[in-house]
Amino acid sequence: MKIILRLLCLMSLTTFALTGASATEAAPVYELRIYTTHPGKMADLLTRFREHTCAIFERHGMVHVGYWLPVEQKDGDKLYYVLKHRSREAAQASWQAFGADPEWDLVRKASEANGAIVAGVESVFMAATDYSPATSALTGNGHVFELRTYTTNEGKLDALDARFRDHTLALFAKHGMVNLLYWHPTDADKGAGKKLIYLLAHASLDAAKKSWDEFRADPEWVKVRAESEKDGSFLIKDGVKSVYLTPADFSALK
Numbered sequence: 001m002k003i004i005l006r007l008l009c010l011m012s013l014t015t016f017a018l019t020g021a022s023a024t025e026a027a028p029v030y031e032l033r034i035y036t037t038h039p040g041k042m043a044d045l046l047t048r049f050r051e052h053t054c055a056i057f058e059r060h061g062m063v064h065v066g067y068w069l070p071v072e073q074k075d076g077d078k079l080y081y082v083l084k085h086r087s088r089e090a091a092q093a094s095w096q097a098f099g100a101d102p103e104w105d106l107v108r109k110a111s112e113a114n115g116a117i118v119a120g121v122e123s124v125f126m127a128a129t130d131y132s133p134a135t136s137a138l139t140g141n142g143h144v145f146e147l148r149t150y151t152t153n154e155g156k157l158d159a160l161d162a163r164f165r166d167h168t169l170a171l172f173a174k175h176g177m178v179n180l181l182y183w184h185p186t187d188a189d190k191g192a193g194k195k196l197i198y199l200l201a202h203a204s205l206d207a208a209k210k211s212w213d214e215f216r217a218d219p220e221w222v223k224v225r226a227e228s229e230k231d232g233s234f235l236i237k238d239g240v241k242s243v244y245l246t247p248a249d250f251s252a253l254k
Helices: 002-026 042-059 088-099 102-111 157-174 205-217 219-228
Strands: 029-037 063-070 078-085 118-128 144-152 178-185 195-202 235-247
Touching: 029 042, 029 088, 029 178, 042 063, 042 078, 042 088, 042 102, 063 144, 078 088, 144 157, 144 205, 157 178, 157 195, 157 205, 157 219, 195 205, 205 219
Parallel strands: none
Antiparallel strands: 029 078, 029 118, 063 078, 063 235, 118 178, 144 195, 144 235, 178 195
């Protein structure tokens, strides 16, 4: 009997260890990439993504989350997109394989026959917060998306997360905003420990303005904010950055 109990105990420990390892390995890494094009080259970049790049990404294990263009014309030379990788190591392997792919080499050279397309690339690796929705509540197409970045004062990120977890997400939903994804940057030079990056969806720009006006005037929000910031503001001065985005025709999220 003792032998059987020992075996069962060992089996339980092994199962726990494997489950723990799987859970760790299964935590994906997200990558926000922002491309700035040379003047007049956005159409060429979108064509290349639509007809070639997206498929080559998939071949090398990258998962598409979404592709967007800024609503504001002043940012019309930018393409924003988010990929999901199995891990940071998987991301590195995928990018190396992508860069060495013969098809990509041919496509890149053909598309740049009349000059370079991309003038600059920004990449931010991110981990989902524990309160980021597990599934998307987004239905239908035609949404306007909003990418928001908050930069906190030193030591205030945990408190900001707690407020989002316990109050803010529910208040956003109450006022018609769709919570999609919430992330923390993973690298110090990109804001690890100081930044929250998140993605919302709105029915339209007018709907977004209405939702924000109602949210900011909500008595519950006013009370929560005042109580949570009794010891000082969570965010640095000018610590909120927001950009409204429209999905590219080949985006997974629309």
